[in-house]
Amino acid sequence: MSESPESIDLSTQRALSDWLPGRLAAEQPSILVIGDVMLDGWWSGSIERLCREAPAPVVDIQSRESVPGGAANTAMNLAALGAKVSVAGIVGSDDAGEDLRGQLAAAGIDVQHLHTHPDMVTTTKIRISSGGQVMLRLDDAARTVPAGALAALAASVRAAVERQDAVLVCDYGTGVVADPVRTALAGVLGPDAAGGNRPLVVVDAHDPRPWAAVRPDLVTPNAQETARLLDRKLPEGQERVEAVAAESAALLQETGARAVVVTLDRDGTVLLMPDGVRHRTWARPAAEKQASGAGDTFVAALTLARAAGLPLTASLDLAQSAADVVVHQPGTSVCSTAQLSRYLEAFADTALTGDELERQIEVHRAQGQRIVLTNGCFDVLHSGHTRYLNQAKQLGDILVVALNSDDSVRRLKGPGRPINNMADRAAVVAALSCVDYVTVFDTPTATPLIRRLRPEVYAKGGDYTPEMLAETPAVEEYGGRVAILDYVAERSTTAVVKRIRDGEGAVPTN
Structure with a gap:
């Protein structure tokens, strides 16, 4: 019997499921958004002529x-996702400020810390x-x-x-959270602040350097x-990712x-x-359209x-x-629970x-994209899985995960497995942004699927060597590559299940 969402310890939850947004909303964390609030306008109409004064x-x-x-959209997203939200900022005593409030x-x-000043102009951005x-x-x-x-x-x-x-500090350079506001925040939130119960501090700023203190x-x-x-x-595509990663320390x-x-x-x-x-994470972008504020949604949900x-x-x-939800919506949008x-x-x-997947792979290959295939039971998702799948995705453009069927898992792991059935395992793995496609196989090895899809890269966890894999000859037949990725000690599903059944706690981190 699976646990109810209410009983699950969120600190151990690695997978995304449809119950998770509701569970997060039930926590109703109190979150302050402070920064550059503004009012977005979306005006639309028809064009049938040019004006006389100019073309x-x-x-x-x-x-x-x-x-x-801006920061107000971030607050709206937080509220739509179930948080208890307060906003701090400055607006003018004008129509836009009144509308925004x-x-x-x-x-x-809660807008009690949203200050109104007669000499302030409420920031507006009107798109026509x-x-x-x-x-x-x-x-x-x-x-x-x-x-x-x-x-x-x-x-x-x-x-x-x-x-x-x-x-959550939203500093987009209007000066609202410059000094003396930034100094006041540093005094309350900085490492030298009194008290030991500092809240989580997230900074979304055009220039985060002034917030280093x-x-x-x-x-x-x-x-x-x-x-x-x-x-x-910065370069584009995967090279951009690698360039950013190389500058991690800086x-x-x-x-x-x-x-x-x-x-x-x-x-x-x-x-x-x-x-x-x-x-x-990998975005699932929509076609270009009138969408705005996906970054606000991202930082709010995070x-x-x-x-x-x-x-x-x-x-x-x-x-x-x-963020993927709102990019498919027009205008400045929010994502609700x-x-x-x-x-x-x-x-x-x-x-x-197999037929559906083969058709999709043909489309991607015609576009010059490299296919990566990996397979496994993926029964109880843990950090070793997510790190491994992230690494696999970076070996190509399209990541396909082939799951062992329920019968196959039982043959491999014993009568007590799988813990989660095939539909649940597929849903959890497919929800990871690094995964493009999920399929299920029931054969003793993934060799038949490899011969059918002919992936450029076949990836497996680092507790194997290419010589140990029954699939290696099939990959080498057509000139593909077998990639062995990092293995995270003490992060196997078998170890996780054993700890659960033995009543043991989590493996301590260093």
């Missing part, structure tokens, strides 16, 4: 929508589009933030941070921001963070940590998951899934038949 199109506006943007409050967000194409963006913002408004926000920092599980737990620079931090141009030092998550838009994300741990106790790598996978659950639930029936 410019005339857009006859047919619809107007205003939604929270009203929408945040209507979403159940026609036929699904953005034609123009109009930005309006304060040239300088009034000193009185900054002083008021700085004075409220300690009260705003009190009793929060996490603090706070010693953030996480910073989330995008590719352009990372390039500026390194003072170099990025950690520059930002003062305990971990750096570099977001690479269509290429997903890469996690960098002082102990050398790396983790990749912060929520970490504040609720989910491991960092699983939190990244969850955040990537949330229900939407994220439905997205993850869709992986439940993703195991392809």
Whole structure:
């Protein structure tokens, strides 16, 4: 009998499942979002003529929508995912500020630390589009933030941070969280701050270097921001990932963070940590459309998951899934608990038949993409699995995971296995962003599947050698390569199951 979601210890949860968003929402962590709130406008209409004054199109506006943007959109995403959210920032005593405050409050967000100042201009970004194409963006913002408004926000920092599980700083360069606000936050959150119950601190900033004194737990620079931090141009694709990973020490030092998550838009994300741990996520991008705010959704979901106790790598996978949800929606959008659950639930029936998989592989190969195949039981997913699958993905472009059928697992492991049936195992593995396709095989080895798919790379865990594998001759027949990847000691499923049955605790980390 499987455990109910309510009884599962989130700190040990490695896999994504459709019940997980609801479980995180039930934790309802308290999270403060402080930073550059703004109002996004989306105006659309038709174009039938050019104006007389210049060769410019005339857009006859047919619809107007205003939604929270920037830090306010991050707060809206957190609220939609179940967090108890407070916002701290500065708006003007103008229509945009009133609209923004009203929408945040209507979403159940605490706005008592959202300060209004008569000399402040609420930041707005209005996009004008026609036929699904953005034609123009109009930005309006304060040239300088009034000193009185900054002083008021700085004075409220300690009260705003009190009793929060996490603090998310959104610094997009408008000056709202510059000094004296940053100094006040450093005094409350920095390593020299009084008290030992510091909340999780996440910094999403165009330039995270000024926040190094706070010693953030996480910073989330995008590719352009990372390039500026390194003072170099980054290449594209996998080379960009490798270039970022090679600068891990420099990025950690520059930002003062305990971990750096570099977001690479269509290429997903890469996690960098002082102990050398790396983790990749892979985006499932939509066709180009009027979408905005996926980065806000990503950092919101990441912060929520970490504040609720989910491991960092699983939190990244969850955040990537949330971002994948919103890139398929027009405008500045949010990802709700229900939407994220439905997205993850869709992986439940993703195991392809051999014929279906072969057709998909032919399409990818025609596009010049390299296929990587690996196989195994993947019964109780653990960190060894996720690290191994991340490594396998980086050997090519498309990762196919072939799962042993339930009968096959029983033949290999004994009558007490599998712990999870084939449908559950397929859903969990397919939900990992590094996995492109899942299939099931019932043969003693993966040799028949290898001969059918002819992957460029066949990957297995490092507790094997190529000579030990029955599949190696089949791979070598057509000139493929067998890759042996790292094996993580004490992270086998058999060891995990034995500890559970023996009533033992988790393996201690060094």
